[in-house]
Amino acid sequence: MAIPFFSKLRSQKHYLNLIKADLKQVSEFVEAQANCFDSEVVDYMETVCQTKGKMLRPALVLLIAGATGGIKQEHIRLGAILEMIHMASLVHDDVIDMADKRRDVPTANSLWGNSLAVLLGDILFSHAMVVSTEFNSIDFCKRLASIVRDVCQGEVAQSSRLYDLSMTKEEYFEIIRKKTASLFSAATGGSAWLSNVSPEIENALYQLGDLLGVAYQIYDDCLDMVGDEDDAGKTLHTDASKGKLTLPIFYLLECGDRNVEASLREAIENQETVDYSKLKDNPVYADSVNKAIQVALNKNEAAREILWLLPQTEYREALAELTFYLDELLEDCRISQ
Amino acid sequence: MAIPFFSKLRSQKHYLNLIKADLKQVSEFVEAQANCFDSEVVDYMETVCQTKGKMLRPALVLLIAGATGGIKQEHIRLGAILEMIHMASLVHDDVIDMADKRRDVPTANSLWGNSLAVLLGDILFSHAMVVSTEFNSIDFCKRLASIVRDVCQGEVAQSSRLYDLSMTKEEYFEIIRKKTASLFSAATGGSAWLSNVSPEIENALYQLGDLLGVAYQIYDDCLDMVGDEDDAGKTLHTDASKGKLTLPIFYLLECGDRNVEASLREAIENQETVDYSKLKDNPVYADSVNKAIQVALNKNEAAREILWLLPQTEYREALAELTFYLDELLEDCRISQ
Numbered sequence: 316m317a318i319p320f321f322s323k324l325r326s327q328k329h330y331l332n333l334i335k336a337d338l339k340q341v342s343e344f345v346e347a348q349a350n351c352f353d354s355e356v357v358d359y360m361e362t363v364c365q366t367k368g369k370m371l372r373p374a375l376v377l378l379i380a381g382a383t384g385g386i387k388q389e390h391i392r393l394g395a396i397l398e399m400i401h402m403a404s405l406v407h408d409d410v411i412d413m414a415d416k417r418r419d420v421p422t423a424n425s426l427w428g429n430s431l432a433v434l435l436g437d438i439l440f441s442h443a444m445v446v447s448t449e450f451n452s453i454d455f456c457k458r459l460a461s462i463v464r465d466v467c468q469g470e471v472a473q474s475s476r477l478y479d480l481s482m483t484k485e486e487y488f489e490i491i492r493k494k495t496a497s498l499f500s501a502a503t504g505g506s507a508w509l510s511n512v513s514p515e516i517e518n519a520l521y522q523l524g525d526l527l528g529v530a531y532q533i534y535d536d537c538l539d540m541v542g543d544e545d546d547a548g549k550t551l552h553t554d555a556s557k558g559k560l561t562l563p564i565f566y567l568l569e570c571g572d573r574n575v576e577a578s579l580r581e582a583i584e585n586q587e588t589v590d591y592s593k594l595k596d597n598p599v600y601a602d603s604v605n606k607a608i609q610v611a612l613n614k615n616e617a618a619r620e621i622l623w624l625l626p627q628t629e630y631r632e633a634l635a636e637l638t639f640y641l642d643e644l645l646e647d648c649r650i651s652q
Numbered sequence: 653m654a655i656p657f658f659s660k661l662r663s664q665k666h667y668l669n670l671i672k673a674d675l676k677q678v679s680e681f682v683e684a685q686a687n688c689f690d691s692e693v694v695d696y697m698e699t700v701c702q703t704k705g706k707m708l709r710p711a712l713v714l715l716i717a718g719a720t721g722g723i724k725q726e727h728i729r730l731g732a733i734l735e736m737i738h739m740a741s742l743v744h745d746d747v748i749d750m751a752d753k754r755r756d757v758p759t760a761n762s763l764w765g766n767s768l769a770v771l772l773g774d775i776l777f778s779h780a781m782v783v784s785t786e787f788n789s790i791d792f793c794k795r796l797a798s799i800v801r802d803v804c805q806g807e808v809a810q811s812s813r814l815y816d817l818s819m820t821k822e823e824y825f826e827i828i829r830k831k832t833a834s835l836f837s838a839a840t841g842g843s844a845w846l847s848n849v850s851p852e853i854e855n856a857l858y859q860l861g862d863l864l865g866v867a868y869q870i871y872d873d874c875l876d877m878v879g880d881e882d883d884a885g886k887t888l889h890t891d892a893s894k895g896k897l898t899l900p901i902f903y904l905l906e907c908g909d910r911n912v913e914a915s916l917r918e919a920i921e922n923q924e925t926v927d928y929s930k931l932k933d934n935p936v937y938a939d940s941v942n943k944a945i946q947v948a949l950n951k952n953e954a955a956r957e958i959l960w961l962l963p964q965t966e967y968r969e970a971l972a973e974l975t976f977y978l979d980e981l982l983e984d985c986r987i988s989q
Contacts, residue, residue: 353830355809407774411767430748430811433770437744437777437804444781444797448790456793460781467774472692474767493690 333633334377337386337394341373344395351442359435363406363423372397375502375527378637379520381630382622383510389450393505396443396459397498403439404466406432411470455508462497469493478558478586484565488529496528503527519621526618530641533611536561537648540591540604555579555589562610566603567594575599601650608645615641670970671714674723674731678710681732688779696772700743700760709734712839712864715974716857718967719959720847726787730842733780733796734835740776741803743769748807792845799834806830815895815920821902825866833865840864856958863955867978870948873898874985877928877941892916892926899947903940904931912936938987945982952978 331338345364349357373394380390408414409422410432416422424432440463447459472490476482504521512520539554540563554561560568560583568576575597582589594600619638625631668675682701686694710731717727745751746759747769753759761769777800784796809827813819841858849857876891877900891898897905897920904916912934919926931937956975962968 353805353809355812356805359808359812407770410770429766431808433744433747433773434804434808434811436770436774438801438808440774440777441797441801441804445794445801448794448797451790453785453788453790453793456790457782457785460778460785463778464775464782467771467778468690468693471696471768471771471775472690474771475692475696 331374333629334374334381334386337377337391338370338373340391341370341377341394341398344391345398348395348399348442348446351445352438356435356438359423359427359431360438362426363402363435363439365420370394370398372401372498372502375499375524376506378630378634379503379506380510382625382628382634383507383512383516383520385510387509389509390506392446392449393502393509396446397502397505399439399443399446400459400463400466401498403436403443406436406439408470410436411474450509455505458505459501462501465493465497469495469497473559476560478583479560480568480580480583482560484562487560487562487565491529491532492525495532496525499528499531500524516624519624523618523621526614526621527638527641530611530614530618530645533562533607533614534641534645534648537563537604537607537611537645540564541648541650552589552591555583556587558583558586561607563604563607566606567599570599570603572597572599598652601652604648604650605652608649611645612642615645668711670966671711671718671723674714674728675707675710677728678707678714678731678735681728682735685732685736685779685783688782689775693772693775696760696764696768697775699763700739700772700776702757707731707735709738709835709839712836712861713843715967715971716840716843717847719962719965719971720844720849720853720857722847724846726846727843729783729786730839730846733783734839734842736776736780736783737796737800737803738835740773740780741807743773743776745807747773748811787846792842795842796838799838802830802834806832806834810896813897815923816897817905817917817920819897821899824897824899824902828866828869829862832869833862836865836868837861853961856961860955860958863951863958864975864978867948867951867955867982870899870944870951871978871982871985874900874941874944874948874982877901878985878987889926889928892920893924895920895923898944900941900944903943904936907936907940909934909936935989938989941985941987945986948982949979952982 346361349361349364352360376390376394376397377386380386405417406423409417410424410429413424414422415425422432423435444456444460444463447456450456469490469492472486473494476486476490500521501524503524504517507517507520536554539551539561542551544551555564564579567579570576575594579589579594581587591600615638619635622631622634622638683698686698686701689697713727713731713734714723717723742754743760746754747761747766750761751759752762759769760772781793781797781800784793787793806827806829809823810831813823813827837858838861840861841854844854844857873891876888876898879888881888892901901916905913907913912931916926916931918924928937952975956972959968959971959975
């Protein structure tokens with residue numbers, strides 16, 4: 316599975332067909348933004364926009380739109396805005412991580428250096444804000460700007476707490492809600508807002524994105540511990556070594572086996588490489604991963620519960636299928652004992 | 653003169669006293685923003701905000717406000733927003749230039765690395781956008797987001813045209829209007845907009861900022877050719893060597909002395925260091941710098957003309973004094989023959 320979440324969806328499930336044409340419109344909207352940029356910027360931006368993400372956030376916008384009255388042009392615009400914000404944050408992430416490639420495509424910083432990559436990310440962020448004014452809602456502009464701020468604050472919090480064993484699980488949840496779940500939440504809640512649903516439904520759908528985002532990030536964190544690098548298409552087993560405390564690592568640090576706890580703690584404190592191969596046969600390893608998976612499954616189930624507030628449509632079914640599919644991905648990470 | 657433009661103003665002129673208390677309010681507004689950030693971000697942000705710029709943009713906001721009906725709380729907010737945007741762009745500029753210090757203060761990237769500096773700049777940009785929604789005007793949000801995009805596009809254009817001898821003077825003006833003048837224009841025009849002036853006056857005051865910004869950038873570009881490094885508090889004589897084609901360099905490239913033209917052209921083409929010491933005694937050097945200075949003086953005079961559209965107040969006098977002061981700075985750069 317070259318793209319952990321979505322390509323499997325694409326190949327195995329049929330519900331993406333439901334929004335295939337609309338997703339294409341989102342892509343076209345993003346590509347058409349090239350016309351808004353200066354001639355010196357256009358070529359760079361076209362390359363950046365070609366390497367767009369998994370379109371997961373636009374897909375959520377469109378499915379929620381379908382489930383709350385139908386997909387309108389404004390939903391296409393929202394999907395494009397969120398994808399541009401996501402792309403901007405990826406461009407800056409690659410500068411931060413000094414990454415040469417992202418899913419086998421050369422990154423902006425590797426092609427043109429950090430200077431241009433920082434500026435291109437800034438241009439994408441600010442352009443997304445320009446486009447967001449087209450909804451003619453100050454409240455929405457404020458919410459969106461706050462979300463961009465939150466995504467970045469979540470990343471600052473994460474990097475400032477690396478190797479910090481005094482960090483709590485509550486703080487971990489706070490960080491992943493900001494850095495990952497806030498854009499999912501903007502997709503589901505923002506889409507509902509555009510559909511003019513009641514405030515109760517709107518809030519519930521913001522909550523849905525939040526739950527899905529948290530579940531998805533926990534899945535990603537578990538994948539780092541159990542996944543196969545070739546399958547995942549990225550380097551794995553590095554979170555603990557990089558000092559990134561994730562949910563399965565928290566559980567391992569409190570697993571009850573004093574030796575495991577002490578050696579993991581020591582490795583993190585000394586910023587040493589954590590070698591899971593020694594740990595993998597110890598039942599506490601499986602316990603810790605499985606416990607984290609269970610938390611994600613519960614979040615995902617809570618997300619699914621919210622769907623029943625919506626009328627029965629094929630889009631609601633598709634959203635439910637999406638949550639079941641995330642369940643499957645999570646179950647695939649489970650370590651049998 | 654440790655700070656080329658403003659410290660001299662501060663020491664030699666009295667009109668800053670007019671807005672001293674208001675400028676302090678802008679500073680306090682910026683410092684109070686610390687409360688809006690997460691605990692992990694606050695400490696970094698406090699340090700970043702301490703090293704704020706010359707407060708030139710807020711000063712323009714306040715002087716125009718005084719000259720168009722009086723300084724209101726909204727003008728303080730606008731001054732703070734523009735200073736935050738300016739600070740964000742400085743933080744990213746320092747990452748781009750790999751600068752360790754800015755006016756003798758360690759830069760964010762030198763203190764905490766590129767990763768945090770990129771994110772802190774992003775947080776400041778997005779926070780400025782959040783605060784800008786408090787004016788309750790979609791048009792203003794759109795204008796401000798476009799300006800941020802323009803500032804960054806101007807910088808991309810500049811860095812993508814380094815060493816490019818096919819660049820024209822028109823393109824140079826376009827670049828400096830975006831990267832420098834657009835925030836000056838936002839200060840003067842935005843301030844007028846908050847004062848509810850007529851559309852004609854508002855447009856004229858946007859134009860005023862544009863002219864001042866262009867004049868100021870040409871001054872900065874001439875300073876690079878003639879200034880004293882100790883006085884200026886920064887490295888000088890590097891624009892041509894870095895491939896940055898500025899107005900005095902354009903004039904030197906078309907000065908009529910075939911030897912000078914060819915050797916400068918060759919040095920830029922080969923990305924070699926340009927040594928002005930060999931050129932300085934050639935009258936074409938003085939001619940080129942003085943010609944650029946004259947262009948800036950003309951822009952500055954056009955800016956001053958616009959002031960006479962405003963009623964006579966001490967703020968209008970202060971604005972006029974400011975333009976006369978920029979004249980003086982420009983005259984100081986003039987090379988006598």
